[in-house]
Amino acid sequence: MTSQAADGPETVASSRRSKITPEREREFFDAVLDQIRECGYDSVTMEGVAASTRCSKSTLYRQWKTKPQFVAAALRASSRVRFGGIDTGSLAGDLCEAARAAGDWSGKDTRLLQSLGHAITADHALKGVLREALVDPEIAALQEMLRRGVERGEVRADHPALEYVPAMMFGVLRIRPVLTGQYADADYLVGFVEAAVLPALGLT
Amino acid sequence: MTSQAADGPETVASSRRSKITPEREREFFDAVLDQIRECGYDSVTMEGVAASTRCSKSTLYRQWKTKPQFVAAALRASSRVRFGGIDTGSLAGDLCEAARAAGDWSGKDTRLLQSLGHAITADHALKGVLREALVDPEIAALQEMLRRGVERGEVRADHPALEYVPAMMFGVLRIRPVLTGQYADADYLVGFVEAAVLPALGLT
DNA sequence: TCGTTTCGGTACGCATACGTATCGATGAGT
DNA sequence: ACTCATCGATACGTATGCGTACCGAAACGA
Numbered sequence: 001m002t003s004q005a006a007d008g009p010e011t012v013a014s015s016r017r018s019k020i021t022p023e024r025e026r027e028f029f030d031a032v033l034d035q036i037r038e039c040g041y042d043s044v045t046m047e048g049v050a051a052s053t054r055c056s057k058s059t060l061y062r063q064w065k066t067k068p069q070f071v072a073a074a075l076r077a078s079s080r081v082r083f084g085g086i087d088t089g090s091l092a093g094d095l096c097e098a099a100r101a102a103g104d105w106s107g108k109d110t111r112l113l114q115s116l117g118h119a120i121t122a123d124h125a126l127k128g129v130l131r132e133a134l135v136d137p138e139i140a141a142l143q144e145m146l147r148r149g150v151e152r153g154e155v156r157a158d159h160p161a162l163e164y165v166p167a168m169m170f171g172v173l174r175i176r177p178v179l180t181g182q183y184a185d186a187d188y189l190v191g192f193v194e195a196a197v198l199p200a201l202g203l204t
Numbered sequence: 205m206t207s208q209a210a211d212g213p214e215t216v217a218s219s220r221r222s223k224i225t226p227e228r229e230r231e232f233f234d235a236v237l238d239q240i241r242e243c244g245y246d247s248v249t250m251e252g253v254a255a256s257t258r259c260s261k262s263t264l265y266r267q268w269k270t271k272p273q274f275v276a277a278a279l280r281a282s283s284r285v286r287f288g289g290i291d292t293g294s295l296a297g298d299l300c301e302a303a304r305a306a307g308d309w310s311g312k313d314t315r316l317l318q319s320l321g322h323a324i325t326a327d328h329a330l331k332g333v334l335r336e337a338l339v340d341p342e343i344a345a346l347q348e349m350l351r352r353g354v355e356r357g358e359v360r361a362d363h364p365a366l367e368y369v370p371a372m373m374f375g376v377l378r379i380r381p382v383l384t385g386q387y388a389d390a391d392y393l394v395g396f397v398e399a400a401v402l403p404a405l406g407l408t
Numbered sequence: 409t410c411g412t413t414t415c416g417g418t419a420c421g422c423a424t425a426c427g428t429a430t431c432g433a434t435g436a437g438t
Numbered sequence: 439a440c441t442c443a444t445c446g447a448t449a450c451g452t453a454t455g456c457g458t459a460c461c462g463a464a465a466c467g468a
Contacts, residue, residue, distance in 0.1 A: 040322030117321020171375025
């Protein structure tokens with residue numbers, strides 16, 4: 001798709017020969033993560049990434065020794081804390097906002113996690129990178145919300161449902177495609193928070 | 205001839221085997237599902253299954269045309285409804301009992317689903333088989349529990365949390381290894397039902 | 409007892425992918 | 439303008455796995 005017009009050999013700057021820039025590196029990372037989402041970790045090939053980014057295998061292998069190391073670098077680079085900036089002043093507001101935020105990237109991240117599926121249990125390094133780059137920060141941010149809610153007195157610190165909130169949030173996110181065939185969107189997740197999570201916490 | 209005893213069919217007849225019996229077939233199915241759990245779908249090889257069951261590749265390919273068809277047959281044969289026989293008389297009791305039951309096979313089934321990961325999105329036939337053999341029956345059984353609860357008047361039919369119960373149950377099951385590194389056991393699941401699911405349904 | 413069936417073992421062809429090596433082309437610094 | 443580092447292309451060696459073909463041997467039925 002988006003194939004460029006067949007250009008003369010001397011036209012168009014499509015031939016990149018300069019040193020790899022950070023932007024160029026991000027193209028590689030985006031490409032490999034996209035292919036993982038689409039084909040699964042095992043089916044992703046260095047050749048495929050090279051072709052889709054119009055670079056050569058050599059270029060990839062010059063930067064990263066092996067495929068797992070390449071994927072790990074891509075995961076690390078795509079690390080973001082999506083629950084990070086949320087602080088509405090109430091736990092209910094925070095959780096709803098988190099649900100809304102989650103709906104936006106649910107498809108991409110859920111699919112990535114799904115497609116990495118078994119690879120993360122086979123390759124310890126990959127598993128570690130995935131956890132510290134994508135999983136742990138989100139959990140920490142979510143638990144920070146809960147901590148603030150407890151601090152404000154909205155929920156008792158020993159409320160039995162507290163420890164299950166992260167599992168509920170991420171679990172529902174991840175299981176939706178299996179149950180209904182579609183990824184969880186913001187509406188669904190907000191509805192879930194309002195109908196199940198908040199009541200479980202006694203925040204009707 | 206027949207100087208060797210080797211009479212009983214179940215006396216560790218190591219060498220040759222006669223026509224494939226249903227028990228023998230189950231050995232093949234168990235082997236391939238075990239290997240999927242351990243190595244992931246893509247890494248499972250017909251050669252590996254043949255070696256671990258001490259049969260030959262030819263034997264496998266005589267029964268099943270391709271690897272996906274073989275795996276599909278194995279999934280179909282392993283179909284069971286684990287939430288099937290549960291009916292304690294109350295919704296709370298049913299859900300707790302389901303949680304307990306789920307704890308028993310959580311590791312195996314969660315791992316299988318995880319290791320099939322992307323394969324089910326790539327191979328439509330596999331996806332269909334997995335759904336109708338392992339997923340849909342459980343969902344149906346769970347919803348039957350909920351239906352009975354509504355019928356008994358324990359929960360209002362339009363209770364907003366109702367539609368999220370399957371997602372909560374299976375979602376938490378599936379996400380636990382990602383969050384804590386261990387599979388959900390019966391204690392954890394029962395605790396989750398009591399602390400989160402029942403309160404969300406207003407069943408204190 | 410004898411023939412038919414099916415098994416287990418193995419070799420083969422084909423395809424794919426990893427990772428390496430080589431080579432010409434080209435952009436960047438001086 | 440010249441040199442050097444790096445890029446893109448490509449060929450190569452190795453390994454692996456799918457699916458097929460062939461063969462001798464063992465089991466089952468008549």
